[in-house]
Amino acid sequence: MSKEEEENTKKELPSRSSRARLGALLEQEDPGADDEFWNQPYFQEEANDAFFEVEEEEEDVVDADFDEPEGPEFDPDPEQQDEKDPDAKKRKLNVYVDPKGAKAKKAEKLKAAREKKKQVKTEEEAYHTDDNDGEMEDDNMMETEEKEEVIPMGGKKRSSIGDTDRQVRASTSMATKEGNEYRKQTIKDQQKKKKKQTRTRQVKKMTQEQMLEEAKVTEQYNTESLAILQAIEEEKKARAIVKTDNKIPIITFHSKGGLDTIHFSDPSIYPSIFTQNPPAQPTRGVCAITGLPARFIEPKTNTPYANLQAYRIIKERYLKTEEEKYDKKLSQLTALLEEKKKQKEINMKKMGEKIAT
Incomplete structure (x- = not known):
């Protein structure tokens, strides 16, 4: 086969309905449409554009407290700081803060928050119970008002809003009273506990005979305990391994200042090779x-x-x-x-x- 026949065979492809669809669309388009679009005066650049301005780059400004730690243990209370000194944020803090003290303050704050939550819960429970009672009464009032047939001219229909407000206010006052009483009771209980803890221990005054009898008992107890301790120490001594002195001959090597020395603790281990005469050179x-x-x-x-x-x-x-x-x-x-x-x-x-x- 020649090269032309090979090229023809390569170009022959199977028929397909969508083949060259996009190419045909491009051929149908006007080739000068793009030039007309981009040659509009809107896209043309001017040599001296008066309205064009370059934005200036802002300089990076670093705060004075850039090196300060941002942890919760080292940050002071922002409200107190603003009240005392408004410029305190800008200044660098060089005061040592004890982490243990900060932890203790945190624990105290958490305890106070928990107590407040408990008080709020008790007040809400009391408030809800009173509200339920008030709702029942309001329903009864609404039923009685619906039963009324005639309303006088110029008169106004009665509503139970005032009654519910009064009931709600009474319930809230009761809840606050109960909360105050509970607080007072807890304070009293705490004071009682402190008194019990700080209560002085009463010591009975003993006579001379009683003191002598007690001294005899303590003496006997001390002698018995001393005998037990001595027996324990003797057992420890018997079990203890007595270390014997190391009498094995030792060879030590020292190197200092470019000199090497060998020390023998016993002359019997001194090797004979050190005292050996050099062998005679063989005569030719x-x-x-x-x-x-x-x-x-x-x-x-x-x-x-x-x-x-x-x-x-x-x-x-x-x-x-x-x-x-x-x-x-x-x-x-x-x-x-x-x-x-x-x-x-x-x-x-x-x-x-x-x-x-």
Whole structure:
């Protein structure tokens, strides 16, 4: 296939109803519409625009109390601060505040708030009970008013608003009275508790005989307790492990000022290597054949030699000496064998003579 055929095959796509829909819409639009829109005088920029102003950047202003802590324990009461000194917020506080004291004040405030809530709850309960009674009475009043048939001309219809107001006011007054009585009662109870706590302890005056008897009892008790304590201490001493002195010889190493020192607590552990003399340097041997300084040593004879010729001569001498040794051994063996043969022959003759006789 040629390149043109490949391009044609690539461009052939399956049919679809929505294909090139947006492209057709763009082709239908007027190409000069955008230019007409953006060339309006509204969008044109002027070289000297009198109404255009650049906003000035405001400088960052830092308050004087920027470094102050913002925790609840260190913030003073804002209302008292404003009353005493209006400029107190601007000044930096350098006063030490005890956190324990602040916590105690917080606890006191919480207690007071809880007591107020309790009082308000009691007043509300009393108020609701009175309101319910008032509502019942209002309903009864409304029923009686509905039963009335004729209202005089120029007269006004009676309403129970005044009665309900009076009842509500009476209920609130009763609730306040009860709250005041409850407060007074709680204050009295607290005062009684304080009196009981601060009540002095009455000490009975004892006679001399009673004091002597009590002294005898205390003496006996003290002697018994002392004996018990002594027994406990003796048990502790018996159980206690007695530490023995460490008499093991110790070697200590010190390094100071570039000097290293070793200390031995016992001279018996002083190592002999420190008193050892240095080994003598090995003397360089002389070749046994050439007389030159030896460089090597023949391993079998342990004779030093200087070069290869000397080694060969030493080797030949060694082999000769070995041959002589073996020759001597062979001669000795041959002599022994001959003696044994002669002895056998003599023994055989003797045996023959015995048999013949």
